[in-house]
Amino acid sequence: MTSRISRRAFLKGSITVAGSVAATSSVARAAKSITKKSSEPLVTLIDISKCIGCEECVYACQEVNEPKFPEPEKPFPKMFPSRVPVQDWSDKRDVTDRLTPYNWLFIQHAFVDIDGEETELTIPRRCMHCANPPCVKLCPWGALKQEDNGLSRIDSDLCLGGSKCKSVCPWNIPERQTGSGMYLNILPSLAGNGNMHKCDRCYNRLEKGEQPACIEICPEDVQTIGLKSEILKKAHALVRETNGYIYGELENGGTNTIYVSPVPFDQLNKSIEKGKGKPHLKKVENMMANGTNIAKAMLIAPIAGIAAAFGKFYLSSQEDK
Amino acid sequence: MKTTGKLRKYIYGITFFFLVLTGFGQMPVYKRYYISDIPGLEWLSQFYITHVMHYIASFVLIALVVYVFISFIFRGSGKITGSGYLKIFILAGLIVSGSLLVIRNLPGVFLGHNLIIVLDLTHLALCMMLMAVSFYTLITKKTWVK
Numbered sequence: 001m002t003s004r005i006s007r008r009a010f011l012k013g014s015i016t017v018a019g020s021v022a023a024t025s026s027v028a029r030a031a032k033s034i035t036k037k038s039s040e041p042l043v044t045l046i047d048i049s050k051c052i053g054c055e056e057c058v059y060a061c062q063e064v065n066e067p068k069f070p071e072p073e074k075p076f077p078k079m080f081p082s083r084v085p086v087q088d089w090s091d092k093r094d095v096t097d098r099l100t101p102y103n104w105l106f107i108q109h110a111f112v113d114i115d116g117e118e119t120e121l122t123i124p125r126r127c128m129h130c131a132n133p134p135c136v137k138l139c140p141w142g143a144l145k146q147e148d149n150g151l152s153r154i155d156s157d158l159c160l161g162g163s164k165c166k167s168v169c170p171w172n173i174p175e176r177q178t179g180s181g182m183y184l185n186i187l188p189s190l191a192g193n194g195n196m197h198k199c200d201r202c203y204n205r206l207e208k209g210e211q212p213a214c215i216e217i218c219p220e221d222v223q224t225i226g227l228k229s230e231i232l233k234k235a236h237a238l239v240r241e242t243n244g245y246i247y248g249e250l251e252n253g254g255t256n257t258i259y260v261s262p263v264p265f266d267q268l269n270k271s272i273e274k275g276k277g278k279p280h281l282k283k284v285e286n287m288m289a290n291g292t293n294i295a296k297a298m299l300i301a302p303i304a305g306i307a308a309a310f311g312k313f314y315l316s317s318q319e320d321k
Numbered sequence: 322m323k324t325t326g327k328l329r330k331y332i333y334g335i336t337f338f339f340l341v342l343t344g345f346g347q348m349p350v351y352k353r354y355y356i357s358d359i360p361g362l363e364w365l366s367q368f369y370i371t372h373v374m375h376y377i378a379s380f381v382l383i384a385l386v387v388y389v390f391i392s393f394i395f396r397g398s399g400k401i402t403g404s405g406y407l408k409i410f411i412l413a414g415l416i417v418s419g420s421l422l423v424i425r426n427l428p429g430v431f432l433g434h435n436l437i438i439v440l441d442l443t444h445l446a447l448c449m450m451l452m453a454v455s456f457y458t459l460i461t462k463k464t465w466v467k
């Protein structure tokens with residue numbers, strides 16, 4: 001535990017130093033210009049082959065986002081009916097091997113065959129920041145927000161913890177903490193169950209022209225953030241150079257996170273541990289596509305009404321003759 | 322004429338029922354309260370299904386509202402009752418707020434955060450109002466048009 005604290009204290013120091021260095025650097029200027037001026041979304045490229053699994057990014061994420069973490073009130077209000085699950089991570093804040101309300105990024109391990117040699121690949125996993133995020137669009141309260149730079153985040157002051165965002169997310173990313181948030185002030189036993197938490201792409205750092213903490217701290221420069229068109233160009237160049245594979249460009253209709261891997265993603269998906277708080281790497285179809293298609297067809301609805309009315313008018317005028 | 326009037330009523334009734342049913346399905350309540358445990362109603366807790374069904378039912382509602390509106394103008398007779406006006410007003414609000422939410426759901430559309438919250442709450446409140454007024458006009462047998 002002591003080593004953990006000193007490690008965190010060290011990281012806290014290092015991230016502040018790194019932050020102040022970056023603030024004056026060209027990186028920060030670039031970050032500022034891309035966050036403020038462009039209408040193009042920000043995309044991150046994650047080069048899996050570079051990651052050494054050191055978890056610096058995981059601790060940096062916890063460090064900078066600690067003020068956003070839930071501080072639940074205990075004992076939790078009794079919830080009705082009894083099937084409503086209590087989800088309490090507040091005493092397990094040290095867990096780093098999966099996503100939790102207190103851990104928005106974790107490292108997944110895959111063992112794959114590269115040129116006949118068993119190789120361990122480590123993969124940073126967090127919210128993909130979908131281009132048309134079902135979690136945001138389908139939240140019935142507007143508690144999730146998508147910024148025009150493409151990032152999505154949960155407003156934990158508004159979230160009631162119904163976990164719909166997790167159900168509709170193709171990777172089941174958001175994680176719930178019972179006993180915190182607005183539901184406590186409404187009908188805590190009958191509606192709501194805490195609030196949901198996930199990576200918010202360090203939106204408050206981006207607003208200041210700083211990089212997300214996980215990107216800034218990484219000793220191997222695994223992640224690059226930039227405008228979508230530029231990052232896609234880079235990603236495809238990397239794929240060509242390394243004979244690599246890409247994930248996230250087409251998943252769920254496109255996301256703002258692009259992974260490039262030296263081995264096919266179905267191999268990675270087979271090898272990684274999947275389950276609660278541990279997302280898969282499967283192909284994902286566009287979950288919002290049906291809705292989008294019907295929405296477009298809806299433009300015809302008034303025309304259909306007009307046609308039916310005129311048809312009836314015409315028929316009855318024929319009958320009258 | 323009579324039969325189309327009856328048919329219209331049935332279509333409105335069924336559409337209204339499905340809109341309310343699938344509309345409430347946008348909130349995570351059917352699973353919590355065991356409703357989707359009832360055989361045949363499992364789909365009520367499947368958000369993508371209720372979402373698409375809500376869209377389809379609103380397609381029918383919009384077409385019907387336009388049809389009735391134009392038919393009413395063509396007919397040139399009859400007077401809208403007080404409760405009729407109230408329901409028309411609420412329906413208009415539901416269609417406008419609902420349409421804006423449909424637009425919000427399209428890829429690449431960013432409405433303001435506060436606007437989205439207002440739209441969500443307005444849509445829900447208007448739905449509750451329409452349910453209450455419709456219940457009242459049903460039991461008092463009040464018609465839309467005199």
Ligand code: SF4
Pocket residue numbers: 050051052053054055056057058107122124217218219220221222223
């Ligand atoms: S992404 Fe960077 S910081 Fe994170 S584990 Fe990999 S190498 Fe370490």
Ligand code: SF4
Pocket residue numbers: 127128129130133134135136152168169170171172173174198
């Ligand atoms: S990955 Fe999941 S939580 Fe993240 S934006 Fe997409 S749907 Fe939302």
Ligand code: SF4
Pocket residue numbers: 060061062065104105126198199200201202212213214215
């Ligand atoms: S972008 Fe920020 S919130 Fe998201 S994983 Fe990285 S450090 Fe954590």
